[in-house]
Amino acid sequence: MNIFTRGIILLSGLFIFWQFLVSAFQLPPYILPDPITVFKAWYHNRILIMHEAIPTLLETLLGLLLGTILGCSTALLMAFFRPVTLWILPILLISQALPTFAIAPLLVIWFGYGLTSKIITTILMLFFPITSAFHDGLKRTELGWLDLAKTMNAKKWRIFWFIRIPAALPSLASGLRVATAIAPIGAVIGEWVGASHGLGYLMLNANARMQIDLMFAALFTIILFSLVLYFIINKLLTAAVFWQPEN
Template identity: 50%
Template sequence: MRDLATELLTGRTVLHVTHDATEAARLGQTVLLMTCAGIAPIEVPETPAPRRFDTPETLASQGQAFALPRFILPGPGLVLETLRTRRALLAEHAMVTTIEVLLGLVLGGILGFASAILLAASPLARSVLRPMLVLSQAVPVFALAPILTLWLGYGLWSKIAMALLIIYFPVTSAFFDALMRTPPGWLELSRVMNARPARILWHIRVQAVLPGFASGLRLAAVYAPIGAIICEWGGASRGLGYLMLLANGRAKIDLMFAALIVLAVLTLILHATVDAACRRLLESLDTTRTNRSVMRLSMSAVAAKNSAHCPDDLG
């Protein structure tokens, strides 16, 4: 047997492949030295057992959980370190996404406001546009991203258009529903006073239902980043969505999680800013209405007092 092994193995390199870690460690302890005199096994000094990466101590040192490798689920410490070391890269791409979201939010809010006014003022527009609005929500937004990228290119406008499409329906629907729920008593009083339909719309219906428009804007502030990120996934050269795809393709999952955290913080800041602006606007409108009411009451009281002190010429 030794002569046969010598004949087969002399002058050749043999590689033993195994998927068993225990067997690999055992085979690594022995080296077969092949010479003209035959095969002489040489015992290698015992090496320490291979380090296990799934022990609680190792996982705690790496900040990992669930015994998953760092390229699948990086630990919080690694993600925070990536946020610190790659903050310039994250800030550069976050600025691009912020511009896309803000422009989409402003344009979507203006278009939604105008569409709701048109739907409330024209029964013909309601019969034509409302089915189209509902139909637009039946198309998945993921299917529109590559189409918009093809039509508008890889720049900002495809992302702005996607953000606009996503927030257009919530803003229009919330404001239109509020317009249709204007208190009937106010409308009847305005008609008794022979107010024109345009004045009824702008001075009564719109002023009464601005909280509904504010609710639509709050929803839009949450949905707008989703549209921008989806379109960046469809095709982009900058932005947080592009950075997430790039990091995922290079197995830099810590950078992908860092970009996701930045996106979440950006969405929270945007929602808080829009909410504060809406509250301030509504409070200022309420203050203006209150001042006008007080002024009218004061003028009525002065007029009543003057008429009481005036002599009755007919008497």
């Protein structure tokens, strides 16, 4: 069964269950609107939704890009200069322990209502999974390869470049998959806390005005867009890192 058939079956099942919940418990639309109402809301507001999706998309992609660059550099630094690890690791853990929700308002104060504060929230969420996955991969180079490289009289940085980094790419790819899945969440959290644009902003506004159908429509747009993003990144990673163990 291919991914599309499975996806359609899964989604239909979900919608049927949802419709059943609404009908069985007679839920009013301001608690849980039925799927058709949500779809109608989506259709009527499609231009608004697409318009608000652009900043969210931009924040997600930029956050993902910058978070990846930052995460990879940190992991490389930690693996190449081992003593650095002892100093960086606590910072890494702190960055992960920080409740993003709690500091997001601060980020808005510091970096304004625009893209920057959302990109930073996204980076804060991505940074740890990427760094830790890549660093793990860099640490776990097959010892036989290192022995072989040593008998070949290789310089340390060349072993790093030709063996340890490529060998760690499958791990980095898993980190990137996790990061891709959570990147939109980072952007939306940023928008919830303070924004004048974006799907998170739209959801918050719709919620406040009891337009639950519109809120769900925005929510589904985020889900759809996360799935598509994940699908694309996953395909790219599988093609680029073709030596992943499962292949």
